Amino acid sequence: MSKVNILKLLTKKQQHEKFAVVTCYDASFARLVQKAGIDAILVGDSLGMVLQGRDSTLPVTIDDMAYHTACVTRGCDQPLIISDMPFGSYNSAQQCADNAATLMRAGAHMVKIEGGGWLAESITRLNQAGIPVCGHLGLTPQSVNVLGGYRVQGRDNDQAKAILADALSLEAAGAAMLVLECVPRKLAAEITNSLKIPVIGIGAGSNTDAQVLVLHDLLGITEKTARFVRNFADGATSVEDALKRYNTAVADGSFPADEHSFD
Numbered sequence: 001m002s003k004v005n006i007l008k009l010l011t012k013k014q015q016h017e018k019f020a021v022v023t024c025y026d027a028s029f030a031r032l033v034q035k036a037g038i039d040a041i042l043v044g045d046s047l048g049m050v051l052q053g054r055d056s057t058l059p060v061t062i063d064d065m066a067y068h069t070a071c072v073t074r075g076c077d078q079p080l081i082i083s084d085m086p087f088g089s090y091n092s093a094q095q096c097a098d099n100a101a102t103l104m105r106a107g108a109h110m111v112k113i114e115g116g117g118w119l120a121e122s123i124t125r126l127n128q129a130g131i132p133v134c135g136h137l138g139l140t141p142q143s144v145n146v147l148g149g150y151r152v153q154g155r156d157n158d159q160a161k162a163i164l165a166d167a168l169s170l171e172a173a174g175a176a177m178l179v180l181e182c183v184p185r186k187l188a189a190e191i192t193n194s195l196k197i198p199v200i201g202i203g204a205g206s207n208t209d210a211q212v213l214v215l216h217d218l219l220g221i222t223e224k225t226a227r228f229v230r231n232f233a234d235g236a237t238s239v240e241d242a243l244k245r246y247n248t249a250v251a252d253g254s255f256p257a258d259e260h261s262f263d
């Protein structure tokens with residue numbers, strides 16, 4: 001595999017070639033992710049839960065994200081590295097630009113922020129500063145206290161329309177990719193078809209351009225997993241083999257299956 005960049009992933013969307021993304025937080029796993037041929041790594045603020053043992057992503061800091069981003073970069077040199085901007089680190093366009101620069105200096109190739117149209121100014125500012133942005137809509141875990149829990153979003157018509165409108169405004173503002181988390185598969189398909197940028201789904205059905213899973217979930221070492229997760233360690237001979245099985249299953253469309261999707 002050669003070095004992955006944003007144009008390679010855009011081409012994959014255009015050619016209807018599905019790709020896998022996995023979260024990763026350290027050098028050892030990053031090396032295995034690369035060996036498995038996976039195109040992109042998300043240094044997710046899910047590290048607050050899976051590494052730090054917290055019950056939400058809210059306590060994660062920009063220093064935590066920069067530290068784990070730097071760890072990941074030492075283990076691989078091919079996957080595209082997307083780093084999450086944590087809760088409270090992008091309340092204004094200026095604060096967003098400053099904190100995003102910290103993650104880029106740590107080795108990220110792109111940053112991810114949660115939210116809709118209100119982020120347009122921040123996205124423009126980041127692009128001007130040379131920082132590509134991945135959006136994140138649907139279930140946005142940093143807003144768990146507003147949403148009232150970790151639940152499927154966009155099931156009613158008005159909500160679905162609002163998510164589609166937000167997706168279009170993020171793309172118009174210059175977002176390079178979009179994560180859609182826990183939305184009905186029909187809505188995810190509609191958004192994927194409406195956007196030119198790659199859409200990465202998690203709990204969003206099989207019609208998105210790509211899939212992302214939390215590393216610890218796909219390795220079957222999380223205590224309680226969501227319906228949209230498959231344990232790829234089941235039957236695998238090693239961690240690398242589990243990652244390869246995940247990569248292959250996304251590419252050939254066998255993951256996610258109906259049982260991993262929401263209506």
Ligand code: KIV
Pocket residue numbers: 023042043044045046047084179181202212213214
């Ligand atoms: O932090 C994370 O792991 C994420 C993915 C679940 C999309 O944002």
Ligand code: NA
Pocket residue numbers: 044045046057084
């Ligand atoms: Na995240």
